[in-house]
Amino acid sequence: MSTGIKNGKHRAFNISKVILFFLFIAIPIISSSASGIKNEKNRVIVIDAGHGGKDPGALGSISREKDINLAIALKTGKYIQQNIKNVTVIYTRKDDSTVELRDRPKIANKANADLFISIHTNSTNSKKVMGAETWIMGIAKDQANLEVAMNENAVMLREDDYSTKYEGFDPKSSESYIMFSLTQKVFQEQSTDLASKIQTQFSKRVNRNDRDVKQAGFWVLYNTKMPSVLVETGFITNPSEEKYLNSKEGQDYLASSISLACKEYLNEIDSKSGISLINDQDHDQNQKSDTISKLNPDAGEIFFMVQISSSISKIEIKSGNFKGLKDVTEINMKNSFKYAAGNFKDFSAAVNYRKKIEAFYPDAFVIAVKDNKILPLQQALEQKKKTQKD
Template sequence: MKRFFLLLTIFFTILTYSQDRKFKLILDAGHGGKDPGAQKNGCVEKEIALDVILQIGQILEKYPDFDIKYTRKTDVFIPLKDRAKIANDFEANLFVSVHCNSSTSPNPYGSMTLVMGLSRSNLNFEIAKTENAVIFQEDDYKKNYQGFDPNNPSTQIGLKILQEETLLQSISFASEVQNQFKNTLERKDLGMHQQPLWVLDATVMPGVLIELGFLSNLKESKYINSKEGRQNYAQVIALAILKYKNQLMETNTPLFEPKILTPVLIEEPKQEVVTIKDDPNYTTTTNASKEIVTEKKYKVQISFSSKKLDLNPSNFNGLNNVVLVEQNNGYKYYYGAGSTHEECKKKLAEAKAKGYKSAFIVEDN
């Protein structure tokens, strides 16, 4: 009987130790509910953040040595203080919050990862103000945050910096995230920055706030809002978490090779009015009171000249139906058009037979 109880004690000791060795991860989808976050170019930050967070979780839940908790899994509003409490009560090893950036200018783009600290630039301080401003949407925010004002730099300087070891771990993980963005996804790397963010200050474990990119930048917003783009972000963040866990806990959890997909980004059509008379290769339509030219897909360019020529066959070695387009302070002359490359090959042969040896097939933009 004594032997039985001894074995039982050893079993529960091993079981408890095994459970304690699990890597406790908090996954935090920024914003939610009445707080949509940034809304630009048809994108909503709270939806993107939740989608990426859930995909990260789906990847890591396959590993038995992870214990994962979410601050939200649906479109609900979670106050910052509650996000921090969830993480602290869980005694997590790492806090990962996903957001999207935005700017008043459409030009900035790129990914960055923030850790707790003092702002080093005006641009980054604006980001800190944006992420902290959700406090104003909470009931009794003055009581809960004891006079903390996201819009006042002097109150932010009063935030304590995390203990050195925790900060260094946060920086280490943030650097790995940025490495994945830069080298695996080939996104513009805006680096790791220290910021006075309330949610990172209130959590006692290493933590980061990831800004995937700028929704205010049209091209980047299309990448972030695509199914493939979100999947790419989720994969590389999950991989960075695995690497960090192995380093921190000295484990050898197998890594995976991300399957990076190329999103199909549909460019906006150029709303330009082009006037070309007697041109059989172009059609015109009207949209929102604008005349828009719809071009066939391929055509043969026979020459480019600074001189404008009359479109008579005699000026083009007998070729009929030559058209011109004014461009780059000159004139491009085209002969023939077709919906496929193959359709244009015959026209290209005719042009070369008439002496235009340097003629070539071009694809319309």
């Protein structure tokens, strides 16, 4: 009798397991294949127009920072949606409303965003200073950098009960900034990468004075759980730059620059994990599959290599062309050739090999290959785990 009850319980448990499987695993798979999306990650980008409502931000002679920020933020979101596939844009404000400083990163965390971009306009005592700079979270290396963060953080002084809400943080005291030393460390490399792409777009495409990537303790970047940057698009205190920041053309150029930097950043991440390669193939039925020359005799088996370079023209495979490496393979892609070194059944062996050649190829990264195709690393590792268990 007791066994009967046990069995009944056991069956009920199994049925609920099956239902759970369909709710959480099968349905997302069905819906994603129905819409034709495979391996394509849906990205969320949060765009934060600095200041707003009762807080005007910096003041120029013909305009207020909050209005410039909002205009550029909305345009940036529009360009991102036009230029990047599978992206959702979330704004911290879409009009002239007041949003507390501490709520802005919370919006990004709640949305589980991939990127957080805060848009601001700079100001200083000198009318001569002009140019754009992009900030990441970190410890300010000098007083001038600290002051930019102090100015942006001072917004919280306008909020009621700010000292309780901001954990006793005093935006005007340099001692307070020590608390920022450890936050965002995990995302520092990615944030720097995005920030430098934004600066390159600003200077190369739009001809803005490049004031470089900098770091300081901004509350708005504090505790965000994703790569985050704060863009100072230009100086409202410089008369000609203020005009530019208020012009439709200037705003469009700055916004499209930020969107292109995001696109480039996300594309690089995709190609590192192999996602975009697989997608290209899905979109183009006529395209020949990406074949790897003379390799992988074991059909259906996953192995790992270290991609060292990619080129639009073919490079002859000889060690002299690859800094002395003798185990280089060519991967023939749609419009380019990728070159990868080593060939391992074990992921960690490939990781170790990458470390070994890091001095010669600092940008090298591990890729996964199965049946002569590059596949997303995450997927490969999961499959590998499964087959090892069986």
